[in-house]
Amino acid sequence: ILAQECCGQPAAPLACADPRPTCCGGARMADSDEEEEAIDPAAKALADLPEVMVRKNDIRDDLFTQLQIICVEALKANKMQKDIAQYIKTKLDNDNSFNELIGKGPWQVIVGRSFASSITHESMHCCFFDIPKYQETFLIYRSLGVQTS
Structure with a gap:
């Protein structure tokens, strides 16, 4: 269970190129999401x-x-x-x-x-x-x- 089928290709959760947070089982969050929440x-x-x-x-x-x-x-x-x-x-x-x-x-x-x-x-x-x-x-x-x- 080291690699999953993601975006039609095998990929590790942190190496996925798909920007959606639900991709790769929701294993990662884009850095831009954190920055958008911190706008003054x-x-x-x-x-x-x-x-x-x-x-x-x-x-x-x-x-x-x-x-x-x-x-x-x-x-x-x-x-x-x-x-x-x-x-x-x-x-x-x-x-x-x-x-x-x-x-x-x-x-x-x-x-x-x-x-x-x-x-x-x-x-x-x-x-x-x-x-x-x-x-x-x-x-x-x-x-x-x-x-x-």
Whole structure:
């Protein structure tokens, strides 16, 4: 019982050329199966990011990357611009990495194809960019916190 009939030819279980795990009595597992299970979801999200045209960005690079991922998730999950904006705002308001400093105002999100704005925002908390693949423009900023005198 050293060699079995496999794939129409005698073969040892480890020498079989058939990639199916059921071949040779299921005696081996392909290395690629183990690697596929270990794919990092964050790395997959980064690989799936469409091209972004940045008009203005003063948010930290790591947060801007997270923000792009959130925006693409919102675009995939929602059709209406108001729902896309609400999805992004909810994520930003509830994510601790976007709310490290206490006393800052809430996040504001504007999504559309054509709009004008005049805003006042916290420093280092504003970005304005397009995602051409979805033909949408995003203006995301953190409004000023309440000033006490």
